[in-house]
Ligand SMILES: N[C@@H](CCC(=O)N[C@@H](CS)C(=O)NCC(=O)O)C(=O)O
Ligand SMILES: [Zn+2]
C-alpha cells in the first residue's frame with residue numbers, strides 16, 4: 446500500500462525559489478480565516494513525525510520550518526488563536542475554528558528562543574524553502590503507524606531525498622549541544638577540583 450507521507454512530499458517536492466521573500470500564512474477557515482505574515486524566507490524546513498506538530502488530514506508527517514519571531518505578525522482574526530499546550534516549549538497557536546497551527550514561538554531560555562515554528566504549506570504563495578530532512582520519524586508509531594512499516598517509511602523518505610532522523614538533524618543537534626555547553630552554569634572551585642581528581 447502506498448504511504449501517504451504528506452501531500453507536499455508525495456507528489457514531488459516543490460523547489461525553493463531564490464526570490465521568495467515571505468508571505469502570508471492562512472488557516473483553513475472559510476469564515477474569518479486567521480492570517481499571519483512572515484517576512485523573509487523560512488529556515489530549516491523539514492518533515493516532522495512527532496505527535497505535536499500540525500498535519501493536514503491523512504498525512505503521516507508535518508512540514509515545519511522556523512522564522513525569527515520578530516518577523517511574524519498576526520494580521521487578521523488573531524482572536525481565534527489559542528495555545529494548544531501552554532507547558533510545551535513551542536507555544537503552538539492553533540486556530541480554534543479549523544485546528545491549523547499558525548505560529549509557534551519559543552519564548553523560554555533555549556537554543557531556539559526567538560524563533561517561531563510555522564507550517565510553510567499554509568503560505569498563500571509558492572517558493573518557500575523545500576524541506577531538507579525528516580525529524581522525529583520513530584514518533585509516527587505514537588500516532589498509530591505499525592512499527593513493522595518503519596522500514597518502508599524510512600525507505601520512502603530516502604527515496605525522495607529526505608534523510609530520516611529520530612530526533613533533529615545532526616546540524617541542529619550539534620547546535621543545541623553547543624548552546625548547552627556555552628550556557629552551562631560555571632562550576633564552583635570545589636566542583637572543578639572534584640572533577641579533576643575523579
Ligand atoms: N515522541 C514525541 C516527540 C515530541 C517532540 O519532542 N517534538 C519535538 C519536535 S516538534 C519538539 O521539539 N517538541 C517541542 C515541543 O513540542 O514544544 C511525540 O511524538 O509527541
Ligand atoms: Zn481556521
Ligand SMILES: [Zn+2]
Nearest residue numbers: 493495497498
Ligand atoms: Zn514536531
